[in-house]
Amino acid sequence: MPTQKIVAPPAKAAMFLVLTVNEGAEAQVADVLTGVSDLTKAVSFRVPTSNLLCVVGIGHDAWGRLFDAPLPRDLHPFREFHGEVHSAPATPGDILIHLRAGTQDVCFELAKQLMSRLRPYTRVQDEVHGFKFFEERDLLGFVDGTANPEDEDAQSAAVVGDQDPSYRGGSYVLVQKYLHQMDEWEALSTGEQERVIGRSKLEDIEMSDEQKPANSHVALNDLDDVDGHAREIMRDNMPFGEVGSAEFGTYFIGYAADPAVTETMLENMFIGNPPGTYDRILDFSTAVTGGLFFAPPRSFLDDPTTVPAQDTSSGADAPDDDAVSASPAPAAPADGSLGIGSLKRP
Ligand code: HEM
Numbered sequence: 001m002p003t004q005k006i007v008a009p010p011a012k013a014a015m016f017l018v019l020t021v022n023e024g025a026e027a028q029v030a031d032v033l034t035g036v037s038d039l040t041k042a043v044s045f046r047v048p049t050s051n052l053l054c055v056v057g058i059g060h061d062a063w064g065r066l067f068d069a070p071l072p073r074d075l076h077p078f079r080e081f082h083g084e085v086h087s088a089p090a091t092p093g094d095i096l097i098h099l100r101a102g103t104q105d106v107c108f109e110l111a112k113q114l115m116s117r118l119r120p121y122t123r124v125q126d127e128v129h130g131f132k133f134f135e136e137r138d139l140l141g142f143v144d145g146t147a148n149p150e151d152e153d154a155q156s157a158a159v160v161g162d163q164d165p166s167y168r169g170g171s172y173v174l175v176q177k178y179l180h181q182m183d184e185w186e187a188l189s190t191g192e193q194e195r196v197i198g199r200s201k202l203e204d205i206e207m208s209d210e211q212k213p214a215n216s217h218v219a220l221n222d223l224d225d226v227d228g229h230a231r232e233i234m235r236d237n238m239p240f241g242e243v244g245s246a247e248f249g250t251y252f253i254g255y256a257a258d259p260a261v262t263e264t265m266l267e268n269m270f271i272g273n274p275p276g277t278y279d280r281i282l283d284f285s286t287a288v289t290g291g292l293f294f295a296p297p298r299s300f301l302d303d304p305t306t307v308p309a310q311d312t313s314s315g316a317d318a319p320d321d322d323a324v325s326a327s328p329a330p331a332a333p334a335d336g337s338l339g340i341g342s343l344k345r346p
Pocket residue numbers: 138140142143144145146147148176178197199217218221222223233250252254262263265266281285
């Protein structure tokens with residue numbers, strides 16, 4: 001099922017839409033969201049080979065406006081990081097729509113369908129159309145995504161499990177739009193660029209620990225916990241740009257079961273580890289947006305009443321643990337009333 005599927009092979013085309021919800025339009029927006037999976041299915045069914053995927057994420061400040069359901073355990077506003085030299089700013093955003101596919105046409109069609117329903121009730125804060133660039137490379141010329149976890153490792157890194165039974169199958173999505181200073185980057189020798197990233201450019205091989213500078217991107221983002229287990233996220237970054245205005249960028253998107261993992265990476269990049277040893281990639285890349293969202297499991301997106309307002313769930317009565325399949329809505333109360341649901345109505 002193409003809606004709220006988190007772990008997937010790298011996309012060939014993507015769209016990223018960040019919206020804010022107009023004051024007073026919460027019920028209408030919540031209603032449109034319950035129809036996202038049907039719309040996604042309608043668009044993707046016509047072109048089954050397109051592998052169209054749609055993920056909708058909700059920001060902290062919008063969650064309580066849209067739903068009566070409890071806040072997902074680790075959802076909070078985007079944490080800004082201000083290092084001595086570079087900053088990761090927070091920018092407005094209530095809803096993130098991440099569309100991925102093998103071709104841009106289906107992303108565009110679904111975005112058009114979604115926006116025709118959401119446009120009267122929302123404001124588009126940011127819209128980025130991403131494309132694949134030669135061998136999974138970013139516009140800095142390096143292969144991006146190689147060290148992503150795979151299979152079960154990807155699932156446990158990116159998808160919420162027993163730590164929050166009501167929202168099992170969801171994911172915390174952190175996005176940042178980066179603009180590259182291409183002239184300065186291209187003035188570096190290939191060897192210098194490789195020391196910024198921590199991998200070779202042509203063959204995409206990681207440098208040894210002895211070779212890899214402490215302020216390289218890979219050194220600062222390769223995290224282990226105290227027991228030596230990898231702390232990972234699932235990335236699906238996309239290049240974007242406009243040649244006319246010389247805009248060259250990377251849209252960073254990281255899915256995590258625990259947003260603290262992505263935030264530790266940001267802290268290492270911007271503040272440095274140790275502080276002061278910040279990521280050299282930032283000398284050539286400026287973060288211009290920042291948002292944290294929770295992508296609920298599809299069962300919740302389709303019907304937010306699956307998570308009661310007063311969350312008394314234990315592992316036993318929690319909704320399904322599979323982001324890919326919907327769970328049926330609970331039976332209506334015998335008195336014929338709507339019962340206590342979590343879709344906010346005026
Ligand atoms: C300007 C934006 C960025 C660019 C161009 C970029 C590019 C890259 C490249 C080329 C690699 C090496 C290949 C790979 O394993 O994917 C990499 C690795 C990685 N990046 Fe980024 N990245 C960016 C931002 C970020 C941000 C904001 C984060 C986290 C918050 C991040 C997290 C990671 C991680 C976890 C790895 C793998 C490290 C390892 O080898 O274990 N990246 N990135």
